Amino acid sequence: LEISGEDTWLPAPQNISMLSTNMKHFLTWNPVIFQGETVRYSVEFQGEYERDYGNESWIPTWECSLITATVCNLTEDISAPVPYNLRVRAHVGLRRSEWGILKGFFNPLTTSLTPPLMKVIADGYHLLVELEDMGPAFQFCVLYWKKGQESRMQQKVVKEVRSVVHLDIMEPGADYCVKAQTYVEVINRSSSFSQTQCVRTQGGRSMGLVTILILAAGFAVAALTLPFLTWKTSKIFQYSCCPIAVIPDTLKISEPPSHLILCGSEEAEQCDLMVPVMPSEEVLQLWIQ
8 A cells, every 4th residue: 555755653553442232233343633733533344355456445334434533333344254354444534543453253143142132021911021122134032931830831922012012921920031132033043031030920820710700790780770770760850849739620711711810919909808898696596596
């Protein structure tokens, strides 16, 4: 690699390393300090094809061209499970440093895999688990068992992460335990298992059945008696608030109401004159007889 005289004034990046976890690859290096100037960086990689068939050419990473950060995300560029060479150089104006090269090869097969985050749920008698969505390349192996029966452990492979994964129907009042590990098919590797999480079902099936039967009987009785009670209550209110009065035949008026003479307070004296008055002497004679 030919380097101009000015290039020697700008030191190359040091302490270059690759951090790779769960198929996400980040190249990092120490910052270059140069006379208080803003230093920028460019990254290139070389795969197996470039070494064997491409005349040992290097491919620029356009996402990490003239960046000011000291980290480069190479997840999209490094996808094949083959060894890669990586290098980075510094820029200040027109000055360029020598390439700082990662020691040794980096192979995505060496990425560190971690167990998935998960949450175990007991929904009634259903054993459910929520798994972290780690990307399309990830599958999960889930182991679950009834506590105390580890020898009868069951396995479920989850290839597509959904919001909730159904595992099994649990026995009432029992504890069930779950653990999971990550698997990446393209590199044929698995992570360690997560910490075991256990849940317990609430109550017993017989008690739950009795409760359901009692509730059902209560609803049936209410459905049958409610119409009758409503009708009976309406009748009670009707006779209490608006009773029906029956008029005797002797009090019924054959003539129309227009022939009746109504006497007001002002006509009381006239009405009294219309009533015949018997002399006191005649009354006395009738009483003696």
